[in-house]
Amino acid sequence: MPVTITSSNALYTDLSGYYDLMCADIDYQAQSTYVRRLHQLFGNEGKRHLDLACGTGPHIRHLVDNGYQSQGLDLNQPMLDQAKLRCPEASFIQQDMCGFTVESKLDLITCFLYSIHYSGDIEKLKGCIASAHSALRDGGMFCFNVVEKNMIDNRSFVRHSAQHDGEDFVFASGWHYPGDGERQSLKLSIEKHNGDETLRWIDEHPMVAVSFEQMRQLLSPYFDVYMFDHDYEKIIPLNNTSGNAFFACVKRGSTELAGQGLAA
Template sequence: MSHNAIYTDLSGYYDLMCADIDYPAQSQCVQRIHQLFGNGGKRHLDLACGTGPHVRHFLDAGFQSSGLDINQPMLDLAQQRCPEASFSQQDMCAFSATQSLDLITCFLYSIHYSGSIERLRACIASVHAALADGGVFCFNAVDKSQIDNSSFVSHSVRQQDATFWFSTGWFYAGEGEQQRLRLRIERTDAQGTQLWKDEHPMVAVTFGQLLELLEPYFEVQLLELDYQRLVPWNGTSGNALVVAVKR
């Protein structure tokens, strides 16, 4: 399958693939961050929103929440989940907003879908232009220098008469500005087993490079990727929660 095929042809499986994600904890954590660092406004946009689970939690918390994604089948599902929200099919590296925003999020490492340093720079510029003064851009990221190519995260889930196994893992060749997200889906039922594999090209950066891209536009805090408590990044872990407040 070509890259992104899993999110178009298999968009109906996306929620199963993410069944182990604690969406309430992630959403509540970022809401606390916005209370601490933000301007108090409620206008929210979720980049690469997928089927809209984070948007749903922000709406329920009283935000005027919206989402964008590059894949229309995902947005169709998001609109069903969040009929009161607005969704648009846009590239997060070249998007425009119809109003100034107070909070822009990008969960699940989706910032890496920008694919290259130049496109990541364009994404950051688009976010800065869309935010109101004191607005917050919050996302999680991985440092390319800390990637373990042999590490995968897996889980299984049962749906109707089939069992699904999902595995994801990062791969970085050791040089350059591109890494890959490897995805594997296995579906087993009474008729046998089907297997899908996919690799998505993702931008590879160190946290130092990421800070260099953000700091012309934002005051930046790096936090540990811990959605239960807010603590500063320890300087060594390969995952971080980035909090960027518009200058």
């Protein structure tokens, strides 16, 4: 008989050991290379980097290998423990990305895999943006991807299977948006098959829902905002038919912000 386990945080705590299996289809190298290209085009020449919601650190691994001095931030210590094993050269801090601080100014802040939505609501998202702005040097970049709330298909799920230690796994994930408001969710499931036994974990994580235009408006007082198609092979401006976008945000200089009546 299959056993179903429902948890609000299982994937990131007791199931953290399965996280890399769930993300096995992700091309971390392509994503990291894409951000490096954006940073070369729009950012400064610095190499101090912070990855928000870093998970087990695969993006950090690629950026460290390409000369960045990286740190990782995550709310869940089991993830950070694995990230430290993967990236011993990097440093890691357990903080909430909606209100974090750093000891030294940064040149690049990343938040991959739509993790910016983990802010949960608009006020917390504003806190994340403010924290990133405060942590960056002038000309530093904040890069992340976003899903457009008004283009979410609640019927769409991504699935893949994997084998590990003689057991079969099936992973599924999909966005859900009720149609109005600032809340959406990420629905996740993991099935583990071992002979006649099946274990199933089901999680539903609260996320903040935004349109691309809402996100641009939240960022524009502090950053020059560039929006691109979600294509890691080409850097092309966002078109009007895509429900996924990559944002590259360059921090304005202190003088320019002061002219707008904003604190640097």
